[in-house]
Amino acid sequence: MKKLPLYEPQHDRADTVEFFFGRDANTPPHFHRCIEILYISEGAVRCEVNGIPYFCKRDQIIFVRRCSVHSLVPAPHYGDYVLIIGQRYSDDFRRIFQSETLPVHLKDESFNRTLLPHFRALSELADAPELVKKGYIDIIVGNLLSHYRCEPAAPAPNIEPIVAALNYIDEHCREPISLDRLSSEFGYNKYYFSRLFNSYIGESLNAYINGVRVRNLVAEAKKTENLNLSSLVFSNGFDSMTTFYRTFSKYYDKPPKEVIRER
Numbered sequence: 001m002k003k004l005p006l007y008e009p010q011h012d013r014a015d016t017v018e019f020f021f022g023r024d025a026n027t028p029p030h031f032h033r034c035i036e037i038l039y040i041s042e043g044a045v046r047c048e049v050n051g052i053p054y055f056c057k058r059d060q061i062i063f064v065r066r067c068s069v070h071s072l073v074p075a076p077h078y079g080d081y082v083l084i085i086g087q088r089y090s091d092d093f094r095r096i097f098q099s100e101t102l103p104v105h106l107k108d109e110s111f112n113r114t115l116l117p118h119f120r121a122l123s124e125l126a127d128a129p130e131l132v133k134k135g136y137i138d139i140i141v142g143n144l145l146s147h148y149r150c151e152p153a154a155p156a157p158n159i160e161p162i163v164a165a166l167n168y169i170d171e172h173c174r175e176p177i178s179l180d181r182l183s184s185e186f187g188y189n190k191y192y193f194s195r196l197f198n199s200y201i202g203e204s205l206n207a208y209i210n211g212v213r214v215r216n217l218v219a220e221a222k223k224t225e226n227l228n229l230s231s232l233v234f235s236n237g238f239d240s241m242t243t244f245y246r247t248f249s250k251y252y253d254k255p256p257k258e259v260i261r262e263r
Contacts, residue, residue: 006215007166008032015086017133019122023079027072033159035085035093036064037140039112039119043078047071049104059109059116063102063144066090067159067200081119085141089134093141101153102144111147115140161186161193162200173212174237179205210247213237217244221260229256 011018011032021041029048038047044057049070056062064070066087090097106112118136125133165182182205183190197205217236221227230241238244245256252259 006030006212007163007170009163009167009170011084011086012163015088017086017089017122017130017137018082018084019126019133020082021079021123022082024074024077025072026074027070029069029071031067031069032084033066033087033163035066035090035097035141036062036070037083037085037144038062038064038072039081039083039116041079041081041116044075045078045080046073046075052104054105056105057109059112061106061112061115061144063104063106065097065101065153081123083119083122083137083140085137089130089137092138096145096150097153099153100150102148102150106144106148108147115143159200161188162197165193165197165205169209169212173209173216174235176237176239177209207247207250210238210243211251214244214247214251218256218259221256227257227260 006028008030009032011034038056038061040056040058040060040062042058044055047054047056047062047070049062049064050068054062055075062070087094118140122133122136125136164186168182168185169177179190179194183193186193188196194205197208201208203211213236217232220236221229221232224232233241233244238247248256
């Protein structure tokens with residue numbers, strides 16, 4: 001499947017700390033408003049953040065600023081501690097990370113190992129009080145800021161209306177959605193909204209909506225017996241089979257029925 005950056009609303013809606021150990025996750029391009037920190041504990045991984053590739057090895061750290069599009073591919077195997085810091089928890093750092101940011105690839109392995117006990121401690125604190133978790137987060141981020149030199153951060157576009165629009169698209173993608181409808185829904189001039197959407201997502205509103213429809217259709221089709229493809233195409237919001245096939249070919253290199261059979 002070709003790249004289609006997706007918004008992950010579940011992280012933003014939860015607005016808490018998520019911490020888990022991952023292994024060999026092949027993560028497609030996605031983004032959210034949370035800070036994400038990944039400690040590579042074994043193996044190696046290829047990652048891409050905002051279109052820039054990185055190769056990260058054991059005891060190196062990946063720092064993902066809020067709203068950055070990122071993806072991961074095992075190289076060929078890896079394990080990592082994943083820390084996702086919701087907005088409420090990251091208030092202490094918001095002013096710092098507005099104009100500058102930590103580098104994406106934090107490569108001082110000997111220093112990073114001094115932080116590993118704090119990552120491991122978080123993995124044992126799933127039911128701990130929020131204040132305890134926040135203490136470990138402050139230690140990790142504070143030490144990273146004191147050791148690594150921050151760099152200027154490219155100003156992000158106004159993300160709030162974009163996130164609202166993406167949530168709206170997720171909920172209404174089976175219905176006809178036009179630029180006029182969406183900009184009116186959120187009280188923006190349609191030309192301004194279109195430019196804002198393109199500047200963040202990197203493609204037009206219609207292209208993104210149809211990409212979401214393709215993703216949803218494939219997921220639904222894989223669970224459907226006696227598949228009627230044309231019926232599924234129209235029930236997922238496409239106005240024609242031509243539009244569906246054109247969009248599908250942007251993201252897959254195989255015909256729809258062959259992709260769907262790969263359950």
